[in-house]
Amino acid sequence: MMVNTKEILAAAQLGGYAVAAFNVYNQETARAAIRAAESERQPVIIALGERYFPTVDVEGFAAMVQAMAAKAAIQVALHLDHAYERASIERAIACGFSSVMFDGSKYELEQNIRHTQAIVALAHEAGVAVEAEIGSMARGAFSDEEEGSGLLTSPAEAATFVAETGVDFLAAAIGTVHGMYEGEPNIDLGLLEQIRAVTQVPLVLHGGSGTPDATLIETIRRGICKINVNTEISLAATGFLQHYAPAHPKAHLSVVMAELENTLTPVMSRFVSLFANRA
Structure with missing residues (x-):
């Protein structure tokens, strides 16, 4: 069933686990995520x-996910990730997204607060939850995200930001990157603990791809309730296509897409299981 993202993350925060947020691009990746x-x-x-947005019909995509969610045996939320434009957020709200992320991390704190307040007012009026970000993640290998400064989140600024904006969950920059790491990851778990101590809303970790499993578990134990995974899904899909096409040059597209979905499902299942933090 389709539910508000805030409901999912409130339960995760109470239960001490994290929910996987998979970036998807089409029917097959969305179906794989739900199956996982x-x-x-x-x-x-x-x-x-x-x-x-330039390559996905947003309204059609939202209707598709809503139809899938209606048949699913688990709770599903539809989230707008890394939106910089108000028009994109308005469009997502209009077609039934469960939550939206306004990324104002490029602004100074006061500007970020002011812009985020406006988005929160708009979204909450429609019953839609809001994620926001302070600090900025750097871009690693194989990522198609914009380059960030890598500035880590200040706990004091996080407390002020949450209190003044009314956001429902907060993305904290603690050293992860968008994409895959170039060199050894340097994740500041102590900083995460400080941020958790001064904020009550669920915390979000961007940059789940390539982050060691043990580190991900430690972030969950320190308050992370939502973990974004994008690049590892993309790499699994493109890797499958690169090997499958030469070996099956006469394969029908319908078969290729079905095999792609079957390939991605266990990749996603591993993340879902890990984030459940059952140990």
Whole structure:
């Protein structure tokens, strides 16, 4: 069933686990995400980034996910990821997204607060939850996200930001990157603990791809309730296509897409299971 993202994350925060937010790009990746979550009996967040709007019919995509969610055996939320434009957020709200992320991390704190307040007012009026970000993640390998400064989140600024904007969940920059790491990851778990101590809303970790499993578990134990995964899904899909096409040059597209979905489902299931933090 389709539910508000805030409901999913409130339960995760109470239960001490995290929910996977998979960036998807088409029917097959969305279906794989839902199948993966059903196999683990966990909720899932289907995320569509603003940067994919030129290649995805947003209204049609939202209707498709809503139809899938209606048949799913688990809770499903539809999330707008990394939106910079108010028009994109208005469009997502209009076609039934469960939550939206306004990324004002490029602004100074006061400007970010002011812009985020406006988005929160708009979204909350429609019953839609809001994610926001302070600090900025750097871009690693194989990512198609914009380059960030890598500035880590200040706990004091996080407390002020949450209190003044009324956001429902907060993305904290603690050293992860968008994409895959170039060199050893340097994740500041102590900083995460400080941010958790001064904020009550669920915390979000961007940059789940390539982050060591043990580190991901430690972030969950320190308050992370939502973990975004994009690049590892993309790499699994493109890797499958690169190997499958030469070996099956006469394969019908319908078969290729079905095999792609079957390939991605266990990749996603591994993340869902890991984030459930059952140990």
